[in-house]
Amino acid sequence: MPKTIALAGKGGTGKTTIAALLIQGLMRRIPGPLLAIDADPAANLHLALGLPMPMTVGEIREDMTVSAQKEQLGVAISRHDYLTHEVQMALEEGEQVDLLAMGRPEGQGCYCAANHMLRTVIDNIGDTYKYIVVDNEAGMEHISRRTTRDVDLLLIVSDPTIRGIKTAGHIGKLADEIEIDVRRKMLILNRVAGDLPGPLQEAVDELDLELGAVIPADDKVNKLDALGRPLIQLNGDSPSYREIEALTEKILRDI
Ligand SMILES: Nc1ncnc2c1ncn2[C@@H]1O[C@H](COP(=O)(O)OP(=O)(O)OP(=O)(O)O)[C@@H](O)[C@H]1O
Ligand SMILES: [Mg+2]
Structure with a gap:
């Protein structure tokens, strides 16, 4: 079974950045x-x-809904096979990473059978990998909506602010309430400049969350992102790179 690592956290805290850096570390x-x-x-x-x-x-779901309405999807190919083929076509294949983008969630009046089938199809495709890394939108509610897959590790990303850390604690609690099983959670403090001030350290200590990594504020990350350049261009000279390396090692060892 693959190991699934998901990222969650308040908006703009660095979920996507850390997902990309972790993917590269893996x-x-x-x-x-x-x-x-x-x-x-x-x-x-x-x-x-x-x-x-x-x-x-x-987009696949919407195309399918239109086809279903026009009754174009018929007997020659089962809907499940059709969706498997479409999702496989949508996989963007990089050299060592395949990317699947979920896009817009199902709207009102959705074609629910297609949704259900899509979940199964995506879960089946996921089963062929050793690691799956899921970058989420801010918040927690939608995390279980599109998969039936349990999460081996939830990385809850926070900025170094009291409000951010409290939100991370809240997300950690919500994670225990959703229908999928979240086996382990870690707090990732991101964009930390210098030592963590005392009150922030206390707020972290009060949380019932393991501290997975403290990633420094890194100008190189910000510059690459601003220019729309891939974070693959980051190297060992970057302080954030070294912290991600340590986090990757920890994940490979413990998860
Ligand atoms: N360690 C870091 N040092 C400097 N800048 C960072 C760092 N991590 C993230 N950033 C910057 O912070 C901004 C937000 O990062 P990112 O898009 O990864 O956040 P997010 O949590 O995915 O946001 P959203 O909730 O919108 O999906 C980006 O401009 C990114 O370059
Ligand atoms: Mg993001």
Whole structure:
């Protein structure tokens, strides 16, 4: 079974950045491709990975709904096979990472059978990988909506602010309430400049969350992102790179 690592956290805290850096850390260490899932409707993980914008699962669902309404999907090919083929076509294949973008969530009056089938199809495709990294939109509610897959590790990303850390704690609690099983959670403090001030350290200590990594504020990350360049261009000179390396090692060892 693949190991699934999902990212969650308040908006703009660095989920996508850390997802991309972690994917690269894993790519350097494991043979064969891993699966990256961009579960944010405002898909942008591809930019951080240096891949083109893939076709989204949302688009596949919409096409299917239209075809179903026109009754074009018939007997020759089962809907399940059709969706498997479409999702496989939508996979953007990089050298060591395959990217699947979820796109827009199902709207009102959705074609629910297609949704259900899509989940199964995506879960089946995911089963062929060793690691799956899922970048999510801010918040927690939607995390279980599009997969039945349990999460081996939830990385909850926070900025170094009291409000951010409290939100991370809240997300950690919500994670225990959703219908999928979240086996382990870690807090990732991101964009930390210098030592963590006392009150922030206390707020972290009060949380019932393991501290996975403290990633420094890194100008190089910000500059690459501002220019729409892939984070693959980051190297060992960057302080954030070294912290991600340590996090990757920890994940490969413990998860
Ligand atoms: N360690 C860091 N040092 C400097 N800048 C960073 C760092 N991590 C993230 N950033 C910058 O912070 C901004 C937000 O990052 P990112 O898009 O990864 O956040 P997000 O949590 O995915 O946001 P959203 O909730 O919109 O999906 C980006 O401009 C990114 O370059
Ligand atoms: Mg993001």
